[in-house]
Amino acid sequence: MFRKLHEPESAVTILIDGVEVAAEIGEPVAAVILRQEEPWSRLNPVTNERRAPYCMMGVCFECLAEVDGKASIQTCLKPVCPGMRVSRQRGKRSIGA
Numbered sequence: 001m002f003r004k005l006h007e008p009e010s011a012v013t014i015l016i017d018g019v020e021v022a023a024e025i026g027e028p029v030a031a032v033i034l035r036q037e038e039p040w041s042r043l044n045p046v047t048n049e050r051r052a053p054y055c056m057m058g059v060c061f062e063c064l065a066e067v068d069g070k071a072s073i074q075t076c077l078k079p080v081c082p083g084m085r086v087s088r089q090r091g092k093r094s095i096g097a
């Protein structure tokens with residue numbers, strides 16, 4: 001659906017659900033998620049519907065995902081770092097996670 005308009009200046013690899021994907025250092029993790037074939041970030045904990053980043057400015061909370069073991073991270077506000085591990089969030093965040 002989405003693609004970059006330029007070649008990344010500082011390309012790195014991150015993992016999304018264990019799959020290596022190309023990203024650019026400093027771009028929002030949500031932007032990387034939106035470039036994937038299945039561009040969703042979390043499942044609605046009530047209806048189990050797929051949700052995807054929407055506002056890209058920290059307002060809607062549709063972009064929540066697990067980043068480096070921490071759940072409910074707003075991926076639109078989280079810049080890509082080398083070696084980052086992202087998991088699509090399934091269900092509610094557990095206490096202490």
Ligand code: FES
Pocket residue numbers: 030052053054055056057058059060061062063064074075076077
């Ligand atoms: S996309 Fe709306 S809060 Fe992240």
